[in-house]
Amino acid sequence: MFEFELEALKITWNSISQRKLRSTLTVIGIAIGIAAIISLVSISEGLKQTITKQLQQFGANKIVVMPFASTSTTSSFASSYFTEDDVKKVEKVSGVELVVPFLLKTVSVEYKGEKELIMVAGIEPEKTKNLFENIQGYELESGSFLRKNDKTSVILGNAVAHDMFSEEVEVGDKIKIGDKTFRVKGILKRVGNRLDDNTIVVPMNPLREITGEQKEITMMMVEAKNAEEVEKVAERIRKKLEDYWKKGTFTVLTTRQLAERIKIITSAMTIFLGGIAAISLIVAGIGIANTMLMSVMEKTREIGIMKAIGATNKDVLKIFLIESILLSIIGGIVGCGIGILGSKSLNGVSMVQGGVPLRTSVPPSLIAFGLGFSAIVGIIFGLWPAYKAATLNPVEALRYE
Template sequence: MRLEYAKYALKNIRHRKLRTWLTLIGIFIGIAAVAALISLGQGMQNAINEEFSKAGADRITIQPAGGFGGMYVSEKLYQSDIDVVNRVKTVDFATGAIIKTGRVKYKEETVSLSIFGIEPDEETRRFIEKVDFFLVEEGRQFKSIDNNVAILGYNTANEKFDRKIRLGEKITVENKDFKVIGIQKKSGSPMHDNMIRITTSQAQELFNLKETKEVSMIFARVKSGMDPTIVAEDVKSALRKDHNVKEGEEDFVVATAQQMIEGFNNILLIVQVVLVGIAAISLVVGGIGITNTMYTSVVERTREIGIMKAVGATNNDIISIFLMESAMLGFFGGILGIAIGLSVSKAVEILAVSAGVTVLKAYFGYELVAGALIFSMVVGIISGVLPAKSAAKMNPVDALRSML
């Protein structure tokens, strides 16, 4: 019996092709928007999680309170803070980094890029070589005796200027010349692929930090076998004591890789929910469109309903037929919407990659497709409830009388 209902509903949908297509527009636009936003949001979340995992689970990051890297905040970190962190018994090693934006000139071109100053000593080199972001593809890492040398991010060397920068060539950073000794592997991180790495002493000189010994961030590695969360609390306690601040009044932020992942995921989730909520408004409009179409169909098929009731069709039979029809409208709209939405998200990913943004990725999962399809069918069914009940309530005598 259900199969007969489905065949009958499909026949009615195919019979009114123009109306069907106009009805589907509202549904597939809404589903397409929702599918595209969820696909991109989940893809970005996966990409960010992957980037943090590259940094290592045994890493802890310390930065000034109120902003990233201390570039736009009043709170500061200094060399003395690195010394404090290194004295924490559960910390294996800590080093600082200076992160600023500077003017970089190559040949006759000048662009603004991130300048990353880091210590050139052996221990720091071993520390960063375990992080995928800093792997060198051409040339070498810093040595302790290096001076006026630079290591370029992949995009900096290959895409930021009209000509590719080669090993041994000269670039000018903030009016000071540097020799290129290394080019990093492409990491997929916009920050690291578009940076220039120099030594801490050179960064201090360029940005007038020699006297203050200011650093933008501190990176620490926990001792083998230690829980990073516990070590992070040890670091907080040591810095609170050194800064003479109470718990909850810290002028710094200490975070493990897992905590940073969770923080970004929470932000992405909020943004995603808001955007999907806005996109879902079009689904409401699409649902109203299905309701309107089904009411029109009920009026047009009054005689048909009367005949079905006259030959024994029950109210439940009539309701089932119309709900099947509205569910099919939702189903077909969902299929179109999913196809369009995922195509749009893939196109956005391709455009983002071409622009050097690799964290914006499309995600294709069975649960996304199934969820969107079920949701569109539910919208269709809900939209068809009132018209279906209206059809079922028809008096067969009155319906047949309309034939006269």
């Protein structure tokens, strides 16, 4: 059935391997384009999955309430805040299991004479255990969580204890936050997320005293009683807060909504990165067209011979198309290989020091896409040279030196 195509493949393979240097250069062009697509798409997909996975760990019954519009920039983050009154309102909403209010501040922290500016999270001490173990799923490396009425103890993020200061901080050590001295009660296991690993958890009231913020609540983490009802609970919270807050000046997001928003952003990134890689493929395609035009010129006489012994225009077209597709698919295979290596080499690497390690993967569909795309490039850029070959006048072609 594909007798002719198979034979044509053999003939073109011969001609490709006879022009090794030129064929190799053409193949490299395609390989770079495909490798770029494979690795860039797999990295951005990996990023998407990493973020999504983190959110899943977070649990499906969580709601984040923030005192600014979700579309606003971080500048309003500082200027707008909730108060204890808002917390109480949210606590009364039906279906709410627990509300954990946060006060987030960047404060000067001193350990053994060394000063650093560190993010400090003020939390009601009795809620730390619940927050970390049940809501965040974080564990302690050493020490214990804060208890009710704990006023002088803190919990350190892993990086604060091990990386921040020249000397390691251990449980029981004294650390100065603002003008108050605290004792380190617990150290969290490494989370892999820069923000949490670099944070100190301090009881709410002492932090208010340090910063002088009497009512401010930076954000609230809400746990719904029932994971299935989380959207409804979020809606109720929204309604409740709308009695006091102008619509659009605060944000209530469930974990799922958060994940969807992040997905939209990362998808846009995937398309953008893939698009850049696609441009490099167009350049490579022009390389193919160039190689094929030279091939047609060099083989003008051969084309004349083939026509003289009975090849139709379509036969000649096929032979040259097969040659360009062969070149581009070889490039595609090499490119997939390089792309997979590139993606693998970035697996586990963090974008920022101490950040979440990236998990990249190359799904079979991406490889299929890479190969398919390379073949399409071969067809598109091989079509014109092949058409030129097919429509050569046999007498003139035979006369060609």
